[in-house]
Amino acid sequence: MNPLYEHLESALQRVSGFIYPNEVELHWGLLVVIYPYITGLVAGAFILASLEKVFRVKEVEPTYRLAMLTALAFLIVAPLPLLAHLGHPERSFEIFLTPHFKSAMAMFGFVYAWYLMVVLLLEIWFEYRADLIAWRKQSRGLKKLLYWILSLGSKNTSPEAIAFDRKAVYAITLIGIPSAFLLHGYVGFIFGSIKANPWWSSVLMPIVFLFSAIVSGIALVLLLYYITSMVRRKTPDMPCLNKLATFLLIALIVDLSLETLDFIHRLYESEESIEILRRLIFSKLFLSLTIVQLLLGTIGPILMLAFARFSRLPDEMKRLVYFVAAALVQVGIFSTRWNVVIGGQLFSKSLRGLTYYKLELGGVEGLLFGVALLVLPFVILYVLVKVLPPWEDTRPSEST
Amino acid sequence: MRVGKIPGQVVRLAIVLIASLVVLLLVRARFVPESFGETGHYRADVVPAIAAQPIRYAGMQACAECHDDVAEVKASSYHRGLTCEGCHGAAADHVEDPVEATPAVPSGRESCLRCHEYLGARPTGFPQIIETIHNPMEPCAGCHDPHEPTPPAVPGECSACHRAIASTKSVSHHWSLDCETCHLTPQKHRENPRAHLPEKPVAREFCGRCHDRAAESAATVPRVDMADHGGRYPCWQCHYPHDPEGHS
Numbered sequence: 001m002n003p004l005y006e007h008l009e010s011a012l013q014r015v016s017g018f019i020y021p022n023e024v025e026l027h028w029g030l031l032v033v034i035y036p037y038i039t040g041l042v043a044g045a046f047i048l049a050s051l052e053k054v055f056r057v058k059e060v061e062p063t064y065r066l067a068m069l070t071a072l073a074f075l076i077v078a079p080l081p082l083l084a085h086l087g088h089p090e091r092s093f094e095i096f097l098t099p100h101f102k103s104a105m106a107m108f109g110f111v112y113a114w115y116l117m118v119v120l121l122l123e124i125w126f127e128y129r130a131d132l133i134a135w136r137k138q139s140r141g142l143k144k145l146l147y148w149i150l151s152l153g154s155k156n157t158s159p160e161a162i163a164f165d166r167k168a169v170y171a172i173t174l175i176g177i178p179s180a181f182l183l184h185g186y187v188g189f190i191f192g193s194i195k196a197n198p199w200w201s202s203v204l205m206p207i208v209f210l211f212s213a214i215v216s217g218i219a220l221v222l223l224l225y226y227i228t229s230m231v232r233r234k235t236p237d238m239p240c241l242n243k244l245a246t247f248l249l250i251a252l253i254v255d256l257s258l259e260t261l262d263f264i265h266r267l268y269e270s271e272e273s274i275e276i277l278r279r280l281i282f283s284k285l286f287l288s289l290t291i292v293q294l295l296l297g298t299i300g301p302i303l304m305l306a307f308a309r310f311s312r313l314p315d316e317m318k319r320l321v322y323f324v325a326a327a328l329v330q331v332g333i334f335s336t337r338w339n340v341v342i343g344g345q346l347f348s349k350s351l352r353g354l355t356y357y358k359l360e361l362g363g364v365e366g367l368l369f370g371v372a373l374l375v376l377p378f379v380i381l382y383v384l385v386k387v388l389p390p391w392e393d394t395r396p397s398e399s400t
Numbered sequence: 401m402r403v404g405k406i407p408g409q410v411v412r413l414a415i416v417l418i419a420s421l422v423v424l425l426l427v428r429a430r431f432v433p434e435s436f437g438e439t440g441h442y443r444a445d446v447v448p449a450i451a452a453q454p455i456r457y458a459g460m461q462a463c464a465e466c467h468d469d470v471a472e473v474k475a476s477s478y479h480r481g482l483t484c485e486g487c488h489g490a491a492a493d494h495v496e497d498p499v500e501a502t503p504a505v506p507s508g509r510e511s512c513l514r515c516h517e518y519l520g521a522r523p524t525g526f527p528q529i530i531e532t533i534h535n536p537m538e539p540c541a542g543c544h545d546p547h548e549p550t551p552p553a554v555p556g557e558c559s560a561c562h563r564a565i566a567s568t569k570s571v572s573h574h575w576s577l578d579c580e581t582c583h584l585t586p587q588k589h590r591e592n593p594r595a596h597l598p599e600k601p602v603a604r605e606f607c608g609r610c611h612d613r614a615a616e617s618a619a620t621v622p623r624v625d626m627a628d629h630g631g632r633y634p635c636w637q638c639h640y641p642h643d644p645e646g647h648s
Contacts, residue, residue, distance in 0.1 A: 097428050100441055122413070129409060152412040164407050 017353025026345045026357050030370045031085040036187045036209065037337045038078045038377070043184035043210070044217015045071040046120070046176060048247070053173040059243035065127065065390030066228065067221045072120050073381035079112060081373055084364050104190055115183045119176040125150075126168040128388055130157055134396035146387070184213040191340060198273035198351075199280070199344040204262045211255040216333040218248045219326035224381075226323050232391070238315050245322050248329070249305040256298050276351045284346050284354055288335045297332010301325040456490035459483075463491070466498065470547050477548040478527075487511060487546065512540045520564045525593055527561050554590045561593065565642050572643035582606070582641065607635045622646055 011024050049067035051057050083089035096113070100106040129151060136147035185206040192205025202208075222244045229236040266274065281289055308321035342357050360366040389395075403411050438444035463484045464471035474480060485491055485503075493501040509531065518528040535543065543552055558579045559566035569575060579585070585598035601607070608626045610617040624630075630638055639645065 093427075094431070096424070097432050098436060098441070125413075126409070152416060154409055154412055156408050161407060161409065164409065168409070 011356075014356040014358075015353060017348065018350050019348045019353040019355050020350060023345075023348050024355050026342065026355070028341055028345060029085075029357070029365045030359060030367065031081040031365055031373075033334075033337045033341045034370055034373055035078065035081040035085075036184075036191075036341070037216070037334055038074050038081070038373075039184055039187050040209065040213035040216050040333065040337070041220050041377075042071045042074045042078060042115075042217070043180040043213040044215065044219075045074070045221050046180045046217070047214055048218050048221055048244075050173045050177050050180070051247070053170055054177065057243065059237075059239045060247075062237050062240050062392055063221050063225050063244065065388075066224060066385075067217075068120070068124050068127065069384045069388065069390055070221060070224060070377075070381060071217075072124060073377045073384055075112075075116055075120060076380055077373060077377045080376070081370075082108075084369070084373075104186070104193065108186065108190075111183055111186050115179050119172060119179045123169055123172040123176060124388075125152075126165045126172065129154060129165055130162055131388075131396055133157055138396065150387075181210060185210050191344070194344075196349065197344050198271060199277060199347070200340070202262060202266075204258060204265075208255070208258050208262060211251060211258055212333055212336050215248065215251045215255050215329060218244060218251055219329040219333075222248065222322060222326045223330070226319065226326075228385075234393075236319060238318075241319060241322055242309065245305050245309050245318075245325075248326065249302065249309060252298060252302050252305070252329070256302070259298075273351050276347045276354075280343060280347050280354060284356070285339055285343050289339045289343070292335040293332050293339055296328055297335060298329075301329050301332070304328075455492050457485050458492040458495040460485075462495050473545075474547040477550065479547065479549055507539060507541060509540055512546075518563050522564075524565060525561050527555070528563055529560075554587075556590075558585075560590075569642045573646070574642065574644060601636075601641070604630075604633075604635055607641075 008024070015024055045067045048060065049064050049071065052060050052064045079092075083092055086092075092109070095106050095109045099110065132147050132151035133155060134157075136144055136151060139147060188206035188209030191200040191209075192202050195201045222241065225244070226236055226241070266277070304321050304325040308318045308325075313321070345355075346357065347354050362368060433443045433445065435444035436442070439447070460471070460483045467484075470484075474482075474484075487506055488503040489506075491501075491503040494503050513531055516527065516529055518530050522528060540546070544550075555561065557566070562579075566579075569577075569579075582601055583598040586596045588596035589598055604626065609615055610621050611624055612626045613623045615621070615623070635641070
C-alpha cells in the first residue's frame with residue numbers, strides 16, 4: 001500500500017469523533033513547545049535579576065550576574081526552535097529588512113533584537129566593564145585580545161566612570177523590565193490572539209504566560225545557583241536561597257490564581273467549546289495537565305516551599321526541599337507550555353473530535369533534537385561563565 | 401576617549417551601534433528588491449512577472465464561439481455548472497489554432513469517476529455511483545451524453561444521491577423504515593431535486609406516531625413519555641433520525 005495511506009490509516013485509528021482532514025496531523029510540535037518555554041526562562045531570569053537592581057533586594061545579589069548570563073544563554077537559543085521549525089533559517093533575516101508592522105509574528109524579530117541588544121547585552125556590558133578591564137590586565141595572549149574586544153577597548157576605571165556604569169545599569173534595568181514583559185507577554189499574545197481557537201483565545205494569556213515565565217526563571221536561577229555552589233564546593237548563601245524561595249512561592253501563587261481565574265471564567269462563560277475542552281482535559285491532557293502541571297508542578301512545590309520556608313528545618317534540608325521544588329516547577333512549566341501548544345491543536349475546530357500527537361524520536365521535530373536544544377543553553381552558559389565569571393568572590397575589580 | 405561631556409563608554413557603544421546600523425543599511429540596500437513596497441508588502445515586480453506567464457486556459461465563453469451546439473446543450477443540462485476545460489483540459493492553444501492543437505477527449509470511465517464515484521464526504525444530494533456495480537466495463541458515454549448526462553431512466557433509489565444517509569440508516573435502528581415514511585417525496589425530486597424538495601418532519605409529535613406510549617406501533621418499538629422526554633426540543637436535537645441511539 002502507498003506509505004501515505006498507511007500512515008493516514010494508523011493516524012485515523014487514534015482520532016476520535018469528527019475531525020477535519022487538515023487537523024489529523026498537528027502543525028506545531030515539540031519545537032513550538034520549547035520556544036515559549038525558553039523565552040519564558042529568559043524573561044523570568046531577567047526579571048529576577050532586575051529585582052536586585054531596581055528594588056534593591058540585597059539578599060538575591062549573589063545571583064544577579066548568574067541570572068543575567070542565564071538570560072543571555074537562553075536568549076541566544078530562543079529563536080533556534082522557530083528557525084528549525086520553519087525551515088530556511090537563511091531567510092530569517094529578511095523580516096528585519098522589510099518589517100511588517102501588522103503581523104505580530106513578523107514583529108518578533110524586533111522584540112527579540114531590542115531585548116538582546118538594547119537590554120541584555122548593554123546591561124551585561126556595563127555591569128562587567130570594570131571587570132573586563134581588570135581581566136585584560138591580568139591575562140595575556142589571545143585571552144587579552146578577547147577581553148580587549150569585549151570591553152571595546154575601554155580603559156577608564158576612574159570612580160566617575162564606574163559610577164556612570166552603575167547608573168547605566170540602573171537605567172537599562174528600568175527599560176528592561178517592561179521589555180522582558182514585552183518579550184514574553186508577546187509570546188502569550190501570539191497564542192491569546194488566535195480567536196478561532198477557544199483553548200488559546202483569552203486576554204489573560206499574555207499575563208498567564210508572563211507569570212509562568214517568572215516562576216520558571218526564578219526556579220531556574222535557584223537551581224543553577226545551588227548546583228554551581230555545589231560544584232564550586234561553596235555553601236550556598238542561605239538568606240539568598242530563602243529569598244529566592246519566597247519569590248518563587250509568591251510567583252507560583254499568583255500564577256496558580258491567574259490560571260484558576262482563567263479556568264473559572266471559561267467554566268462560567270460555558271461557551272460552546274466547553275464540552276470539548278472538558279473532554280480534552282479529562283482524556284488527552286489528563287496526565288500532563290492535571291497530574292504534572294497542576295499537582296506536581298504547582299500545588300506540590302507551593303506546599304513544599306511554604307513548608308520549608310517557614311519551618312525550622314536544618315539548612316541542608318531546606319536547600320534540598322527548595323531544590324526538589326524548583327526542579328518540579330521546571331517540569332511543571334514545561335508541561336504548561338506543552339498543554340498550551342499541543343493541547344490547543346488536539347481538538348477539532350468542529351468542537352466534535354480529538355486527534356493525537358505522537359512525538360518522533362529523530363528528525364528536526366523529534367525528541368532528540370528537542371533535547372539538544374534544551375541542553376544547548378547550558379553549554380553556552382558554561383562558556384559564558386568561563387569568560388565572564390559571575391561569582392562575587394572572584395571579582396577582580398573593586399567596583400563592588 | 402571622551403567627546404565633550406559624553407563618557408567614553410557611551411562613545412564606544414555609539415561607534416558599535418553606528419557601525420551595525422551602517423551594516424544593516426548596506427544589507428538592506430543589497431537585498432531588498434527594488435520594487436518592494438510599491439503596491440503592498442511584497443515585490444511589485446512580481447505582478448507583471450506572473451501576468452507574463454503563458455495563458456493555458458481559454459475559458460468557457462471562448463469555446464462557445466465555435467462549439468455553440470455543445471455549449472447550448474450543456475447549458476440546460478445537469479452539467480451546466482461545469483466548465484469545458486474541467487473535462488477537456490487546458491485548451492488555450494486549441495483556441496489559437498483549432499486544427500493543430502486538439503484538446504484531450506476523455507472517453508474512459510475514470511474521468512467521470514473523479515466526481516461521481518461514491519465518497520461519503522461528498523455533499524448530500526450529489527449523484528454518485530459505485531463504479532463496480534454501475535454497468536461495469538461499458539463507457540459512460542454509451543448511455544450518458546457527457547454534455548447532457550440525464551440518465552436514460554430516472555434514478556429510483558434515494559441512495560443514488562443520498563448514499564451516505566442510506567448506508568448509515570441501513571445499519572441503524574431505523575433500518576426497517578423507508579425514507580418516505582418520514583420524507584414525503586415528490587416524483588420530480590428525482591429529476592430536478594432542488595426545485596422539488598421533499599418534506600421533513602417538523603414537530604416532535606411526528607416521532608411520537610411510533611414512539612409515544614399510546615402509539616399504535618409494534619411492541620418492540622421503544623416508548624418514551626412524549627410529555628417530558630427531552631424537554632421541548634425537537635427529537636433530532638439529540639437523536640440523529642438516520643441513526644438514532646437510545647442508550648448513552
